[in-house]
Amino acid sequence: MTSADRQTLSMHHSEVQVSVELQTPDMTLNLGPQHPSTHGVLRLVARVDGEVIEEVEPVIGYMHRGYEKLAEVRTYSQITALVNRIDWVSGFANEIPFMVATERLMDLEVPERAQYIRLILTEMARISNHLVFLSSFPLELGASTPLMHALRERERVLDLIEGVTGGRFHPNFNRVGGVKPAAGGGSTQKKVIQDLPKGFLDQTREAMRYVRDVCDDMVDLVLGNEIFMERTKGVGIIPADRALAFGVSGPNLRASGVPFDLRKTDDYLPYSTFEFDIATGENGDCFDRYAVRLEEVIQASRIVDQAVDSIPAGELRAKVPRVIKVPRGEIYVRAENPKGEMGYYVVSEGGRGPYRLKIRSASFSNLSVLPWLLKGQLVPDVIAVLGSLDFVLGDVDR
Amino acid sequence: MIAVLDNFWALLGLKVLAATGVILTVALVIIFAELKISAHMQSRVGPYFAGGRYGWAQPLADAVKFLQKEDLVPRDADRPVFKMAPMVVLAGTLAVFVIVPFSPDLVVRNLDLGVFYALAAGSIGTVGVLMAGWSSANKYSLMGGLRAAAQLIAYELPLVLAVVGVVIASGTMSMVGIVEAQAEPFFHLGDTAIRLPYVFQGQIVGFAIFMIAMLAELSRTPFDMPIAESELVMGYLTEYSGIRFTMFFLGEYAGIVAMSAIASTLFLGGYYFPGLDSATFGPVVLLAKIGLLAFVMIWFRWTFPRFREDQLQSIAWRWLVPLSLVNIAVTATFKVVF
Numbered sequence: 243m244t245s246a247d248r249q250t251l252s253m254h255h256s257e258v259q260v261s262v263e264l265q266t267p268d269m270t271l272n273l274g275p276q277h278p279s280t281h282g283v284l285r286l287v288a289r290v291d292g293e294v295i296e297e298v299e300p301v302i303g304y305m306h307r308g309y310e311k312l313a314e315v316r317t318y319s320q321i322t323a324l325v326n327r328i329d330w331v332s333g334f335a336n337e338i339p340f341m342v343a344t345e346r347l348m349d350l351e352v353p354e355r356a357q358y359i360r361l362i363l364t365e366m367a368r369i370s371n372h373l374v375f376l377s378s379f380p381l382e383l384g385a386s387t388p389l390m391h392a393l394r395e396r397e398r399v400l401d402l403i404e405g406v407t408g409g410r411f412h413p414n415f416n417r418v419g420g421v422k423p424a425a426g427g428g429s430t431q432k433k434v435i436q437d438l439p440k441g442f443l444d445q446t447r448e449a450m451r452y453v454r455d456v457c458d459d460m461v462d463l464v465l466g467n468e469i470f471m472e473r474t475k476g477v478g479i480i481p482a483d484r485a486l487a488f489g490v491s492g493p494n495l496r497a498s499g500v501p502f503d504l505r506k507t508d509d510y511l512p513y514s515t516f517e518f519d520i521a522t523g524e525n526g527d528c529f530d531r532y533a534v535r536l537e538e539v540i541q542a543s544r545i546v547d548q549a550v551d552s553i554p555a556g557e558l559r560a561k562v563p564r565v566i567k568v569p570r571g572e573i574y575v576r577a578e579n580p581k582g583e584m585g586y587y588v589v590s591e592g593g594r595g596p597y598r599l600k601i602r603s604a605s606f607s608n609l610s611v612l613p614w615l616l617k618g619q620l621v622p623d624v625i626a627v628l629g630s631l632d633f634v635l636g637d638v639d640r
Numbered sequence: 641m642i643a644v645l646d647n648f649w650a651l652l653g654l655k656v657l658a659a660t661g662v663i664l665t666v667a668l669v670i671i672f673a674e675l676k677i678s679a680h681m682q683s684r685v686g687p688y689f690a691g692g693r694y695g696w697a698q699p700l701a702d703a704v705k706f707l708q709k710e711d712l713v714p715r716d717a718d719r720p721v722f723k724m725a726p727m728v729v730l731a732g733t734l735a736v737f738v739i740v741p742f743s744p745d746l747v748v749r750n751l752d753l754g755v756f757y758a759l760a761a762g763s764i765g766t767v768g769v770l771m772a773g774w775s776s777a778n779k780y781s782l783m784g785g786l787r788a789a790a791q792l793i794a795y796e797l798p799l800v801l802a803v804v805g806v807v808i809a810s811g812t813m814s815m816v817g818i819v820e821a822q823a824e825p826f827f828h829l830g831d832t833a834i835r836l837p838y839v840f841q842g843q844i845v846g847f848a849i850f851m852i853a854m855l856a857e858l859s860r861t862p863f864d865m866p867i868a869e870s871e872l873v874m875g876y877l878t879e880y881s882g883i884r885f886t887m888f889f890l891g892e893y894a895g896i897v898a899m900s901a902i903a904s905t906l907f908l909g910g911y912y913f914p915g916l917d918s919a920t921f922g923p924v925v926l927l928a929k930i931g932l933l934a935f936v937m938i939w940f941r942w943t944f945p946r947f948r949e950d951q952l953q954s955i956a957w958r959w960l961v962p963l964s965l966v967n968i969a970v971t972a973t974f975k976v977v978f
Contacts, residue, residue: 386942620948622871
C-alpha cells in the first residue's frame with residue numbers, strides 16, 4: 243500500500259488507520275440523533291479515548307419547527323395551540339406565560355377563579371413532568387421498575403387534566419382573559435357557563451395523596467438504593483457560579499444550591515397566597531437534581547391541595563371583545579416551568595397577532611452547560627448527566 | 641433400535657440432542673418466568689394471550705418471530721467471525737452441562753476435574769461476545785465487547801477462588817463427588833444425622849461471592865454494562881438480528897441455567913435433598929434449585945440499577961478477591977484443625 247493510498251484511507255475512515263498503522267487515534271462517537279437515551283433527537287458528537295469523553299459537541303436543530311415565525315402569522319388565541327407543543331411533557335405550563343403576556347399588554351384583569359384553575363393545572367403539569375423524570379432517570383441507570391410505578395400515578399394526574407381540558411398533553415385550554423369553559427358541556431356561543439367537571443376537586447385531592455405515596459416509594463426505592471447513590475453522587479457537578487454563568491434555571495439551578503424560584507419572585511399566578519418551600523440541593527450533582535425534583539413534586543401537591551381548598555367561585559373569563567386586538571407595545575413575561583425559566587417576549591404592533599415572538603425556553607439554556615460539564619466524564623456518566631438535566635428536544639429547538 | 645444405541649456416535653448424538661432440547665426448554669421456561677415475574681413486580685400483567693392461558697407460549701412465539709426476521713450482516717462486518725460469534729456463545733454455554741449431574745447416574749461425563757472444566761467452559765461464551773463486538777464494525781458493539789472482556793477478567797478470579805473453598809471442604813473436584821460429600825452427615829444431633837449443603841457449612845461467604853461473580857459473568861443486572869441499552873444501544877448485540885440474535889438470547893438464558901446448576905451443585909447440594917431418593921427425584925430437586933437461583937437473578941434485575949465499569953472493577957479487585965482469599969484460608973484452617 244502506497245503512502246498516498248494510506249492517506250486517502252485515513253482521511254475517510256479513522257478506523258482503517260487503526261488497522262493499517264496500529265495507531266490509536268481518538269474515536270469519534272456519535273451519540274444520537276437516534277439513541278435510546280437522548281430524549282428524542284439530540285446528537286452529541288463526542289471525541290472519546292476509550293470510555294473517557296475528551297470533547298463533546300451537542301448538535302441541535304433536528305426538531306426545529308419554527309414556532310417563533312409561525313406565531314407571527316397567527317392570532318393570539320391560535321398561538322396557545324403552538325406553544326403547548328414546545329415542551330410536550332408539561333404542555334399546560336407553556337401556555338401560561340404567553341397568555342399572561344398578552345393579557346398584560348391588553349391590560350386585562352383575569353378573574354380569580356380562572357387564575358386558580360390555571361395554577362392548579364400548572365402544578366399538575368409540573369407533577370406529571372417530574373414524575374416522568376423520576377421514572378425515566380432510573381431507567382437510564384438500568385432500573386426499569388420505578389418507571390411503571392411513577393407513570394401509574396402520573397396517569398391519574400393526566401386523567402384529571404384531560405377531564406378539565408379535554409387533552410392529556412396538549413390542553414390548549416387558556417383563552418385571552420381566562421380559561422375555556424370546561425370540556426364536555428356547551429360552548430361560549432350558547433351562553434352556558436361550564437365549570438370544572440363534577441367531582442374534580444375531590445378526585446384531585448385523592449390523586450395528590452397517591453402522588454405523595456409514590457414519592458415516598460421513590461425515596462425508599464431509588465434515593466435509598468446504594469447503587470443509585472454510587473452512580474449519581476458526585477457525578478456531573480454544576481457549581482452554583484457555573485450554573486448561573488450558563489443560564490441554567492429551574493430545578494437544575496436549585497440543585498446547585500441557588501434558592502431561586504420565579505413562583506416566589508414573580509406574580510404571574512397567585513402563588514403568593516400559598517405556602518410552599520423551595521427545594522434546594524447542596525452539591526449540584528445528579529443525585530441532588532433527582533432529590534430536588536422529588537421534593538418539588540411534594541411541594542406542588544401541597545400547592546394543589548391548598549388551591550383546591552380555597553378556590554373561589556366566579557367567572558372563568560374576563561370580558562373581551564370577539565376580535566382580540568392587542569395594543570402596540572412589548573413585554574417579557576417569564577414563568578417557573580417544570581424544566582426551568584420559560585419566557586415569552588411579545589412585540590405587538592396593534593394587530594390580531596404578535597409582530598414578533600421570542601421564546602426563551604428552559605431546556606435550551608440548560609443544555610448549553612453540556613460541553614463544559616461532560617469534558618472528562620465516562621460514557622456511562624454522560625447518560626446519567628443527560629438524564630439528570632431533564633430536557634425535551636421540543637423545548638430546545640422550538 | 642438397540643443396535644443403533646450400540647453405536648457410540650449414534651448414542652452420543654442422541655444424548656446431545658436430548659440434553660440440548662432439555663436445556664433450551666428450561667431456558668425458555670426461565671424466559672417466560674422473567675416476563676411474568678417482572679410484569680408482576682411492575683404492576684403489569686405480562687404476556688396474556690399467546691397459548692391461550694397465562695401467555696405461556698410467549699417465549700415460543702417470540703422465538704418463531706425472530707426466526708422469520710432477516711439475518712442481516714453489516715457491510716463492513718467481518719463476516720465469518722460475525723456469523724460464528726452466536727454459535728460460540730451458545731456452544732460454550734451448552735458445553736458446561738457435560739459435567740452437571742442431574743442424579744448420581746444422569747450425568748454426561750463425571751470428570752474428575754469437573755469443577756475445573758465447568759469454569760473453563762463457562763468462560764468460552766465471553767470469547768463469543770468479544771468476537772461479536774469486534775466483528776460488528778460498530779462502535780457501540782466494540783465498546784460492549786470490550787466491557788464484556790474486562791468484566792470476564794475481573795470476575796473469573798473471584799469465581800474460581802470462591803469455588804476453591806468448596807473443593808477444599810469436599811476434597812474432590814468431581815461434581816458428583818461434591819454432591820456426595822454434601823450428602824454426608826455434617827454432625828449428629830443425638831441419633832439424627834444433620835446433613836447440610838455447603839452454603840450452611842460455612843461456605844456462605846463463598847456462595848455470596850460466587851453469586852455476585854456469576855451475575856457479572858452472565859452480564860446480568862447490576863452488572864449488565866456490556867449490553868447497557870441506555871448507553872450502548874444494545875452493546876455487542878446491536879447489529880444482530882433474526883436467528884443469530886435468538887441464539888444470543890437463548891445463550892444468555894441457557895447461561896443462567898448453567899451457572900445456576902453449577903452454583904446449586906457446589907453450594908446447595910445439587911440433586912441431593914434429605915429424605916428424597918436421589919436416583920428418582922434428583923433431576924426435579926436440581927431443577928427446583930436452579931429455579932430458585934434463577935428467580936433471585938430475575939429479582940435483582942428488576943430491582944437494581946447498573947454499576948459503572950470502574951465501580952465493577954473496584955468491587956472485584958478490592959472486595960471480592962481479598963474476601964475469597966480469606967475464605968480459602970479460613971476453610972483450609974478449619975479443614976486441617978477439625
